[in-house]
Amino acid sequence: MxxxxxxxxxxxxxxxxxxxxxxxxxxxxxxxxxxxxxxxxxxxEPLENLPMLHSKFLNSKLEYGKDAYAFYFDLKELFKKLEKSGVTIGKQAQKAKAIQSLPDQLRQMKFQLSQETSKEVSFKDLMGCIIDRYKNYVAVFPPDSATSNNQNIRFLGLCTKLQ
Known part of the structure; x- marks a missing residue:
């Protein structure tokens, strides 16, 4: 040829x-x-500059129904890359970001975790707790039913506001 x-x-x-x-x-x-x-x-490897890493950090959010373990592993790697770039993120800030990264459908879980998380809890233990609770929640409310339930709740909320 x-x-x-x-x-x-x-x-x-x-x-x-x-x-x-x-x-x-x-x-x-x-x-x-x-x-x-x-x-x-x-x-x-693609070169990642500080603004790109910062943007990834701010925009990282777990999609409902996706693999939580893979997401939090990637989030932990992102923390490491930021540290290599000279940005220090404290342990409490890492924990807060881990909780904030949960999907919007899990507002109650976010609130409970933020109330329960103390300074003594390690980031690794917190990730394990988040992943376990998330898996249990997704098992009970699969992604399709959760989004339709969430839409129904929003719709009911709109109806009560209009009356």
Whole structure:
């Protein structure tokens, strides 16, 4: 399919990319394979600047019915990235963000968690508690029924205000 000219061009491109990668990660015979792999992965990660991380932090919110464990794992990773960028987020602020990130359908749970959370509770324990309660709530009120119930509650609220 390729003519000889295309093949030569692809060989040059591969050689250039390979040399760029290995020059960038500075591979020696003393490096462990895991370190080399980690350095390679860092080369291909999208660069995230502070405003982008800050925006992700402010806009992070768990969608009702989605996997809470994955969401809170990503939120914890976001905290780590912000710390690497020089932004320090206190433990209480991390806990508050974890609670605020719950879906709007769970206002009562947000309130209860904010009342129950003390300074002694670790972020890890709080995440475990949130995930367990969230899973139980979603099991009782699956996403489709919760949104229709929420809409009915809003509709009833509008009717009482109008009367």
């Amino acid at each position: 390729f003519n000889k000219k295309d093949l030569q061009l692809s060989e040059v491109l591969v050689a250039t990319i390979t040399s760029d990668i290995f020059n960038a990660i500075n591979v020696t015979s003393e490096d462990a394979a895991a370190e080399i792999f980690e350095q390679l992965c860092r080369l291909f």
